Amino acid sequence: MHLSVFKEAKKKISIAVPDFLVTEIFESGDASAVEGADILKNDLNLSGMFDIINPLKANHINRLDLNEDAVHYLEWEDLGAHAVIKGEYTATEKEITFKLSLYDIVNGRYLVGKLYRGQKSHLRQIIHKFADETVFQLTNEAGIAQTKISFVSFESGHKELFVIDYDGYEKSLKQYSTERSLVLFPAWSSDGKKIAFTSYKNNNPILQVVSLENKKNKVIVNFPGLNANPAWSPDGKKIAFTSSKDGNPEIYIIDAKGNIQRLTHFRGIDTSPTWSPDGKKIAFTSDRSGTPQIYIMDAEKGEKKTIKRITFERSYNDQPAWSPKGDKIAYSSLIEDSSQIVIKDLKSGEVVQLTKKGSSYESPTWSPNGWFLAFATTGLDESAIYIMQTDRPGIRRLTFLKGGGFFPAWSPVLN
């Protein structure tokens, strides 16, 4: 096992985002055009795929384009741009409009244009939508600008459930629980409309589901003992979870009708289920070999005759998270008394350590396109959620809350 060598880092695309044109505004001092362009540039940066062209030079060529009503592809190419985004902002009393277009400089052509109509409050959503459209047009993969991260943080002395935009925009922070006890393990449904989590509001860990549209919250599993670690199946029809209702922590599945199926039968600890993206397998943690290690079993048949151990390094591996493309499992591994984030390639068996000693990291969660992991710092450092791209060094801090950041869970694309 070795520190990540980042040898497969994708080459970045150079993109220019000249200032947006303002065709009409309603309120004086409306800076939405500037704000929109800034958010777009930030989204493109955070996507991990782009280098932003010097804005002064970009504006210079854009002025040329505007004066002559043409796209000067040669000039853009000389500047080193592979792509250009142009924007126009309009605001009337009733609504705002962003007209955003993407040009492929390499092949000298217009790629796509979108006309977004909405309210001022939709500004960030609009820009995030176009950022993802840009990523998709140029890489054929989904972007992350329309994602959010749910996590737990202290509020009034209790761990509660929060959601924040993927870029950490502080005003996007929303609280989704007032359990006034202890909240753990948020998990998104695949349609992004619900979050399951564990709550101690009845003095016992039970499973609840909250709706993001109306914040309605209901209990779905409350056996005596432990009910924890909910994980939605990719088709959204089932939730895998840990329960000790039969005497010790085992893994079960509950479906939308309330039917419960038991998957593990080991007298020790079986916990932390995570689904493969095709919904056919579940990876989980078990101490059946003496200490916690990660195993895979069939999601329909359970562990009998299908169980396979996949971690063999060191003596403490937990919190498996299956990558969205199904090719890797991220997990935390205890290395000299601190927890580090590690990725195992299921095909090659190669194990790569993503984080470095100096702090302790837990609860890895994948971005829906599989390019990033979010995780929490624990231990002596200030508690917070961090994000790392898995193919290059560099760590971005997501949360700066006094209440800290625990148990991050990355949403699907929310469009």
Place this chain on the structure above:
Amino acid sequence: MINKLSLNFVTVCFAFLMIFIAGGCAKKAMVAPEVAKAEEAPKTEEAGETYEEVTAFRRFSEEPLRPSDAADEKPNLFIGEPSSNFQEMYVASATKVFESTPNLTTIHFDFDRYSIRPGDREILNRNAVWINSNPNALIRIEGHCDARGTSDYNLALGDRRANATKNYLLSLGVDPSRISTVTFGEERSLCSESTKPCWSKNRRAEFRVAK
């Protein structure tokens, strides 16, 4: 799509068409590694510039939180009626207030273990005597872990510690209906230093009583 901008579109489209024709539709060699190949998006070349209109935006509740709403109309478990899988005793203990007591002593565990240590059996024997002499008392056993290791595994480990303690008491004749267990994993640490003494102190099963 008919709107005020259509006249501008026609002008712009015409201008672009002129540029394309003048430039001979020259295709440049692929320079940027990730830009999609020209053949994969045929529509845009003849059409000039078209804009897809987008007016739908996802709704995320801005409402302040209400106390938990019980039921919804739909039959789906995840948003419908609450599940009814719970025992009578559990409901009773959920509403009671459990307090710590000097009469029941905390026991401790080895790292990553949930077996009762030989030295702690004496403590549990004494606890059992008190419990049996106070038949009206309801007992809650809490399992806890030190901060090393993960929150997930520790929550399960705390559960095993609480249950192992309960099972030992049952073997001494304590009435099972009076004992409930709960795990707090590493969530209720008594101390936060990364030292062996602090870790030792946190690996414990605590007793609380309600009348």
